[in-house]
Structure formats: C-alpha cells, structure tokens
Amino acid sequence: MMRLVTLEFVMYGFRRKHLKPALLLLVLLVVLSVGYSDLSHGAFVLLFASLLFLAIAAAFARNAMTQAHAVNARVAMTAPPRGRKTGAVAGRRKRSEALSPDATVTLADERRAADVEDVFTALDRRLVGLVPVKKKVEEVASLLLVDRVRQRFGLQAPRPSLHMCFTGDPGTGKTTVALQMAALLHRLGYLEKGHLVHVMRDDLIGEYIGHTAPKTKRVLEKAMGGVLFIDEAYYLYRPGDSKDYGQECIDILLQVMENDRDKLVVILAGYRDRMDQFFASNPGMSSRIAHHLDFVSYTLDELLAIGRVMLDGSSYYLSDEAERAFREYLTLRMEQPRFANARSVRNELERARLRHAHRLAADLEVSRSKDDLMRIEAADILASPLFASSALAAAAELAVAGKPAVADRRT
Ligand SMILES: Nc1ncnc2c1ncn2[C@@H]1O[C@H](COP(=O)(O)OP(=O)(O)OP(=O)(O)O)[C@@H](O)[C@H]1O
Numbered sequence: 001m002m003r004l005v006t007l008e009f010v011m012y013g014f015r016r017k018h019l020k021p022a023l024l025l026l027v028l029l030v031v032l033s034v035g036y037s038d039l040s041h042g043a044f045v046l047l048f049a050s051l052l053f054l055a056i057a058a059a060f061a062r063n064a065m066t067q068a069h070a071v072n073a074r075v076a077m078t079a080p081p082r083g084r085k086t087g088a089v090a091g092r093r094k095r096s097e098a099l100s101p102d103a104t105v106t107l108a109d110e111r112r113a114a115d116v117e118d119v120f121t122a123l124d125r126r127l128v129g130l131v132p133v134k135k136k137v138e139e140v141a142s143l144l145l146v147d148r149v150r151q152r153f154g155l156q157a158p159r160p161s162l163h164m165c166f167t168g169d170p171g172t173g174k175t176t177v178a179l180q181m182a183a184l185l186h187r188l189g190y191l192e193k194g195h196l197v198h199v200m201r202d203d204l205i206g207e208y209i210g211h212t213a214p215k216t217k218r219v220l221e222k223a224m225g226g227v228l229f230i231d232e233a234y235y236l237y238r239p240g241d242s243k244d245y246g247q248e249c250i251d252i253l254l255q256v257m258e259n260d261r262d263k264l265v266v267i268l269a270g271y272r273d274r275m276d277q278f279f280a281s282n283p284g285m286s287s288r289i290a291h292h293l294d295f296v297s298y299t300l301d302e303l304l305a306i307g308r309v310m311l312d313g314s315s316y317y318l319s320d321e322a323e324r325a326f327r328e329y330l331t332l333r334m335e336q337p338r339f340a341n342a343r344s345v346r347n348e349l350e351r352a353r354l355r356h357a358h359r360l361a362a363d364l365e366v367s368r369s370k371d372d373l374m375r376i377e378a379a380d381i382l383a384s385p386l387f388a389s390s391a392l393a394a395a396a397e398l399a400v401a402g403k404p405a406v407a408d409r410r411t
C-alpha cells in the first residue's frame, strides 16, 4: 500500500513537473514508514512532530523569499537606464570643481553639465498637460541646480528635504512622473543611485508580531540611494484596528525620513481625499512632506492628445473618422466605473491595435501598404463592447459622420 502511495507521488512529480516537492515527499514517506515499523510509539511521535515542524519552517522561509523576490523584481523594473546613469555621474564629477570667488557661471551651462535636458524633454514631449506638476518639477530642479553652483563657490547649501506626496485619480501619471523625478534627483547629484522602489502596504507591513520591522527595513535598504514610492499610502494606517502593525511601519518610516533624508526620497501617492485624512491622523508624516503635487484628472481633449502621443510612439495613427469615434468612446468611458484616465486610453488603444490587426488579417491575400499598417480606422474603435447597445452604436456612427451625438462633458 505504502509503495503504491509513494509511486503515485513520484508519478505526480513527473506528470506535473513538480519533481522537487515529489522527491521530498518520497523521502519523507520512506523515513516515516521506516520509523513506523522500527521505532517505539514515543520515538515515532517525536520523529513525526520534528518533520512537521521542519515542513512549516520551510514553508515560511519560502514565503519570505518569494516576497523578497517580488520587491527585487519591482526594483529591477524601475531602475534607470545604465548608460545614462554612468554619463550623468561622469558629467557631475566634471562640473563639481570649486569656483574662485570672482568667477561667473550660467545656470544653463550647469544644467547641461548635469545632463538633465532629456529628463525635461521626456516630461514635456511625452506627457500631455500636467502643467502645475511640470512647474513643480522645474522648481525642485532649479533649487538643486542653484545649490550645486553655491557649493562650487564654497557657499552653504543645506540639503533640502524632498519627500513628496503625489495625489490624483488612477492613471493621471503619478508613477510616470515619480520615475522622472528619481532620474532628475540622481542627475542633479541629490540621490546616489536614482532607482525607484514601488511598494504598497503588503510589502511593508507584516501579519504577526516581529514581522513588520524587518520587512519595512528590508524595503528601506533596497530603496536607499533612490526613491521609495509608496502607492495608496493611506492603507498603511488603519484607525480603530488595535491589532494592526501599520503604526510600527509608519514610525520606522518617519525616523528614516528624518535621519536619512540625504540618502532617500519618499513619495507617498494616492487619492487626494484619503491622503488628506491620512495626514490628519499622522501629523508627523504630514510635517515631513515638503512638496505636494496634485495630478488633476485629464479633460477629454487631453485624453485624445495622450492617445495621439501613445500611437505616435508606436507608429500608428487614427484616421479622421477613427479620431471622432475615439472621442465618442472616451466621452462614454469617462462616465463608467473604473475609468483610469491615461491608462484607460492606453488599454483601449491596445485593443484597437488588436482589432486593426485582425481586420487586416481577415483577408490574407490583399496587398497592404505601409499606411494600411499604421492607420487605425473607425471600425477598429466602434467594435468596442462599450458601443454594444445598438442605440449607442447608432449615435456613435452619426458622430463619426460629423454630427455630434454625445455631448462633451469634460472639455
Ligand atoms: N500626461 C500624460 N501623457 C501621456 N501619457 C500619460 C500621461 N499620464 C499618464 N500617462 C500614461 O498612462 C499610463 C498610466 O500612468 P501612471 O501609471 O503613471 O498613472 P498613475 O497615476 O500612477 O496611476 P495609478 O494611480 O493607477 O497607479 C502610463 O502608461 C503613462 O505613461
């Protein structure tokens, strides 16, 4: 019987490609069966308990390793490009020579030397709208630029606190701007590495006593020299839950934000009203945040412009009719649940690309021009399930024909 069971386990291992666990189970079963036949009752119970304990410990260790890998993967995903980094460091070193008191320097030269032009170009060209956010980024950059020159003249340049809070609805560009901010702070010499570690509550807070501090510290270690981006930061604090370990995490963060502010920038992100509540309950956190950037939801015209930028970046474009259909699509989509601003634009354009490809592939024998491969037609947009009801489809088709059927509510 025992042999049958063990054979079944080994076969399971081969069948399901779980060879390692199957072999481990086989060894355990052999040890247990030998123990059962050869050991006294007491010794067998002891052997069984020890094996059970080892199995539970191994499961916990595996869980901890998986979580550490998850954080590592996020770091890797958001690290700045290596080539640029090296260039920036070289540029910074070259320009950090001391200046004599009667020397003069232009900030334009200093900015070029810091190699930040392409960060601003990316912000300006690739991100539509967000004027107040871009202005704030410029202000922070100007402060650090002036500090660099002051240092070269031997003037005092106390390090400003740059912890920030990004508020806004989903898909308004918070993570994208945080990545650019990390690159900027690195190139201006404020941060040593300039990578961004993106975390949420579960990456920082544990589930039992003694779990939270090491978890939070591990994340902080990974973020040192870069930006720690805490998404939906208000979930760190659960008022009224006495068993929650969020406060322990917040206390550690507060300490590091104060003591290591020359090594780490913390950016808290989330919906504006919930962040306000979070700050009201955690005045210590509020007082350490130097800059608040509010990401206002996009207007319909901005969403269309974002769509154009996205398509342009991947060598597609909308025909005039498709553009009108997309306007209709967005007008409807903005009123739907789970609308996520620019992310919804990106998702729908991905779907339109699929439909475009499917339409072209429907007749494989037809010759296609370069333009055919780039042009998205109204049909590729109107096939969206959002237009599923015949009334909406009819209204959209009218609009595509040049007679607006759905009023612009957000422009
Ligand atoms: N102003 C913009 N111009 C062009 N593309 C944008 C703009 N804002 C956001 N995007 C694009 O939209 C997508 C979503 O942006 P991002 O992830 O930065 O939003 P988010 O505010 O962090 O969203 P969430 O709150 O859901 O995490 C990204 O692909 C980003 O490049």
Ligand SMILES: [Mg+2]
Residues within 6 Å of the ligand: 174, 175, 176, 231
């Ligand atoms: Mg985000």
